[in-house]
Amino acid sequence: MFIIDYIKEVYSAVKSLLKGMKLTGYYFTHHKEIITQQYPEVKQTLPERFRGEVVMLHDENNEHACTGCTACELACPNATIKIITKFDVSPEGKKKKALDTFVYHLELCTMCNLCIEACPTDAIKMAQTFEHSVFDRSLLTKKLNKPGSKIREGVE
Amino acid sequence: MFEEIGTTAEGDLVINMGPQHPATHGVLHLLITLNGETIKKVEPHLGYIHRSIEKMCESLTYRQFIYVTSRMDYLSAHINNHCCALCVEKGLQIEIPSRAQVIRILVDELTRIASHELWWGAMAMDLGAFTPFFYAFRERETINDIMEETSGARLTMNYIVPGGVMADIHPNFQKRVKSFIQLFKSKVDEYDELVTGNVIFQGRMKGVGVLSKEDAISYGCTGPAARGSGVNCDIRKLYPYEIYNTLEFDEILETAGDSFARYMVRIREMKQSIRIIEQLIDNIPEGDFQAKTKAVLKLPKGEFYQRVETARGELGVYIISEGGTTPYRIKFRSPGFSNLSALDHIARAGKIGDLVATMGTLDLVIPDIDR
Structure with missing residues (x-):
C-alpha cells in the first residue's frame, strides 16, 4: 500500500x-x-492631479495672482519655498507689499501638496511633469514668477 | 556583545546576511550563527535607514508631520497618514464628515490589497518563483493608477489630512474601483492556482518557522504574523475606528502558526478587503470631504494615543502636546519592529534555507522598523 x-x-x-x-x-x-511602454518615444499622459512640481500660473498679460502673503512658505515642511517681497508704490503714493521673487527649491520638495492647499488666491499649482534631472544642482532652484510679471488687478 | 564574522570558539560559523541582500527587501543586516546548516542565532542589526522621523516631527506642525509618516511604512502610506490624522482629530475633538470617513476606509483597504499583493509577489520571488512577481505587480499597478488619479501620487500620497481628506475623489474613482474588484476576484483564485497549491511551495512553507500563540503575544507580534498563530489582534474589530464597526467582515485566524498559516492569512485578508470595498463603493454619502478646521492647528495640553490596523499590524501614534502648534514628543509604535523581534525565536533550530521563507512571511518593511 x-x-x-x-x-x-x-x-x-x-x-x-x-x-x-x-x-x-x-x-x-x-x-x-x-x-510596458516605449518610454522616451511614447509618453504617458499623467492625471491632472499628478504632483510633479510647483508652478505659478500666469495669464496672457503676464500677470499672476500671488500677493506675497507667505502662506505657502509657512505651510511647507521642508523650507522648499522662499518668498522675497518688495514694496510697490501706487500713483497715489501708497506703499503696498508685493511679490518680488518666488524662489522654489525643487531638490527639497517632496510633493506633499500642502502649499497648494494653503494658497488663498490659487496662485500656484502642481504641474504634471516628471523629467526633472539636470546636470547641475543649482538648476533645480527656480524662480517661479516670470520676469516682468505683476499681480493681477483685483487680487487681494 | 555583537558576534564577529568568522568562526566562534565552539566552531560555529558566523555569517552576514545583508545589509545589501535581495531577500531582505531593504537594508536589514542579519548576523547568523550557524552550526552546519542549522541556525543557532539570528541577530538583526538596525539603523541603516534611520532618519529620526520622530525627532523631525517635533519641529513640524500638526499638518506638516503627516507627510513624513508616508515614508515609514511606504506600502501602507494611507493607513499611516490615517492614524496620525485620527490622533490629531482626537486632540482637536472635531467631527469628520461621513463622506470623508468612507473615502478614508476605501483608500485604506485598497492600500491593504496593494501591500499584500506586493508582499505576495516578493515572497514568491524569495522562494525562487519569478512569474508571481509580474502577476502581482500587474494588478497592483491598477491600484496605483487609481491612487494617482485621486490623490496625485503613487506611493507617498499625503491624502488623508486632519479634518478629512485633501481632495474629493476623482469622478472616475468609483467606476475604476468597481472594475478593479471585478478583475481582482478572479485573480486571487489564479494566485492560489499558481502558488498556493504548488507542491514545492507547500513543502517549503508548511511546518517551517512555527510561532506559537503564547510567543506571538509575548513578542508583541501583531497583524497577519500574529493572526497566523491564532491571536485575535485585528484593531478594526477590537478597537474599531471610523465606521469599521458598521461593516461586515471577518477577522482571519489560522491556528498552525507556521509560514504557510501566515501566508494564508494574507491571501484571505485580501478577499475580506474586497468585501469591505464592495459594501462601501456604491454607498459613498454626499457631503463635504473635509471638516472646517483652522489654518493653524493647536492641540490642547495632554497626551493622545490612536492605533490602527496597517497591512503589517498595529500602528500606534502617541502625541504629547504642550498646547503649541508643534508636538512636544511623538512616538510611533510600528508593527514591523515587534514582528522582527520574533524572527530570532522562530528561525532558531531551523535550516538556513528556510530563513528566507520565514522572513518573507513576517512581511518586513525596513523603513518602518528603523523610522
Whole structure:
C-alpha cells in the first residue's frame, strides 16, 4: 500500500506543477494588452492631479495672482519655498507689499501638496511633469514668477 | 556583545546576511550563527535607514508631520497618514464628515490589497518563483493608477489630512474601483492556482518557522504574523475606528502558526478587503470631504494615543502636546519592529534555507522598523 500512496503523491505533485505552468502558458499566449511602454518615444499622459512640481500660473498679460502673503512658505515642511517681497508704490503714493521673487527649491520638495492647499488666491499649482534631472544642482532652484510679471488687478 | 564574522570558539560559523541582500527587501543586516546548516542565532542589526522621523516631527506642525509618516511604512502610506490624522482629530475633538470617513476606509483597504499583493509577489520571488512577481505587480499597478488619479501620487500620497481628506475623489474613482474588484476576484483564485497549491511551495512553507500563540503575544507580534498563530489582534474589530464597526467582515485566524498559516492569512485578508470595498463603493454619502478646521492647528495640553490596523499590524501614534502648534514628543509604535523581534525565536533550530521563507512571511518593511 505504501507504493500506491507514493505514486498518488507524485501524481498530485506533478499535477499541481502543471496547473501553475498552464496558467503561465495561458498568459504567455493570451496577452490582452501590452503593459510596458516605449518610454522616451511614447509618453504617458499623467492625471491632472499628478504632483510633479510647483508652478505659478500666469495669464496672457503676464500677470499672476500671488500677493506675497507667505502662506505657502509657512505651510511647507521642508523650507522648499522662499518668498522675497518688495514694496510697490501706487500713483497715489501708497506703499503696498508685493511679490518680488518666488524662489522654489525643487531638490527639497517632496510633493506633499500642502502649499497648494494653503494658497488663498490659487496662485500656484502642481504641474504634471516628471523629467526633472539636470546636470547641475543649482538648476533645480527656480524662480517661479516670470520676469516682468505683476499681480493681477483685483487680487487681494 | 555583537558576534564577529568568522568562526566562534565552539566552531560555529558566523555569517552576514545583508545589509545589501535581495531577500531582505531593504537594508536589514542579519548576523547568523550557524552550526552546519542549522541556525543557532539570528541577530538583526538596525539603523541603516534611520532618519529620526520622530525627532523631525517635533519641529513640524500638526499638518506638516503627516507627510513624513508616508515614508515609514511606504506600502501602507494611507493607513499611516490615517492614524496620525485620527490622533490629531482626537486632540482637536472635531467631527469628520461621513463622506470623508468612507473615502478614508476605501483608500485604506485598497492600500491593504496593494501591500499584500506586493508582499505576495516578493515572497514568491524569495522562494525562487519569478512569474508571481509580474502577476502581482500587474494588478497592483491598477491600484496605483487609481491612487494617482485621486490623490496625485503613487506611493507617498499625503491624502488623508486632519479634518478629512485633501481632495474629493476623482469622478472616475468609483467606476475604476468597481472594475478593479471585478478583475481582482478572479485573480486571487489564479494566485492560489499558481502558488498556493504548488507542491514545492507547500513543502517549503508548511511546518517551517512555527510561532506559537503564547510567543506571538509575548513578542508583541501583531497583524497577519500574529493572526497566523491564532491571536485575535485585528484593531478594526477590537478597537474599531471610523465606521469599521458598521461593516461586515471577518477577522482571519489560522491556528498552525507556521509560514504557510501566515501566508494564508494574507491571501484571505485580501478577499475580506474586497468585501469591505464592495459594501462601501456604491454607498459613498454626499457631503463635504473635509471638516472646517483652522489654518493653524493647536492641540490642547495632554497626551493622545490612536492605533490602527496597517497591512503589517498595529500602528500606534502617541502625541504629547504642550498646547503649541508643534508636538512636544511623538512616538510611533510600528508593527514591523515587534514582528522582527520574533524572527530570532522562530528561525532558531531551523535550516538556513528556510530563513528566507520565514522572513518573507513576517512581511518586513525596513523603513518602518528603523523610522
